[in-house]
Amino acid sequence: MTATIQPYLDFNGRAEEAIEFYKQKLGAKVEMIMRNKEAPEQPPPGTLPPNSGDKVMHSSLHIGDSVVMITDGYAKGKTQFAGFSLTLNAANEADAKRLFNALAEGGEVKMALGKTFFSKAFGMLNDKFGLGWIVIVPQPMP
Numbered sequence: 001m002t003a004t005i006q007p008y009l010d011f012n013g014r015a016e017e018a019i020e021f022y023k024q025k026l027g028a029k030v031e032m033i034m035r036n037k038e039a040p041e042q043p044p045p046g047t048l049p050p051n052s053g054d055k056v057m058h059s060s061l062h063i064g065d066s067v068v069m070i071t072d073g074y075a076k077g078k079t080q081f082a083g084f085s086l087t088l089n090a091a092n093e094a095d096a097k098r099l100f101n102a103l104a105e106g107g108e109v110k111m112a113l114g115k116t117f118f119s120k121a122f123g124m125l126n127d128k129f130g131l132g133w134i135v136i137v138p139q140p141m142p
Contacts, residue, residue, distance in 0.1 A: 006067045007086060011129060013075030015056035018129055022061060022068075025102035026088075031060040031067070049075055064089075085124065085132030093137060096121035100135040103127045 011018045022028040036042075037053030048055070055072035068086075088103075090096035100113045100121075106128030113123030113135060121137045 006069060008069040008071065009081070009131065010071050010073035010079070011056075012073050012077055012079045013055065014079055014129060015059065015070050015072040018070055019056070019059060019061065021128070022063065025105070026063050026099065028061040028063045028068075031062055033059040036072075047074070079129050079131075081126075081129070081131045085134050087134045087136060090121065090135055090137050093121045096123070096135050096137050100125065103133050103135070 009018075019028070019030060019033070023030070034057045035053065036048060036055050036057045039057055052072070052075055055075050057071060059070045061068050061070060088099055090099055097113060100123050104125045104127070108126045110124040110126065110132075111122075113121055116122045118141070119136050119139055121135070123135050124133070125135075126132050
């Protein structure tokens with residue numbers, strides 16, 4: 001058996017916005033979306049905020065060769081992502097610049113995209129949702 005790790009990101013009520021952002025900026029392809037009202041079993045009363053039937057219970061997106069899952073979770077507060085970043089491998093410097101600038105729109109650059117000893121292009125940012133990204137052009141290590 002080959003294990004696969006797929007991030008499951010809780011946008012705490014902003015999943016729809018995030019899905020559209022990643023479709024536009026990264027060319028993400030939506031594989032599926034299930035809304036709370038479509039669940040085969042409904043959660044106990046009071047678990048979800050009122051009028052959250054249209055919120056995203058579960059979604060799956062393809063970004064390149066990777067799958068990222070997104071939810072609205074309990075949609076009860078601010079989106080928080082801490083202690084990790086997603087790494088986005090770019091084909092070349094031009095691709096890295098395009099992806100970095102797209103993700104940085106409305107976000108915060110932590111380390112500007114530039115050449116390093118280990119990559120022709122490397123940069124770090126938090127997108128407008130606070131999700132950490134590392135954009136890199138991978139190079140073989142000596």
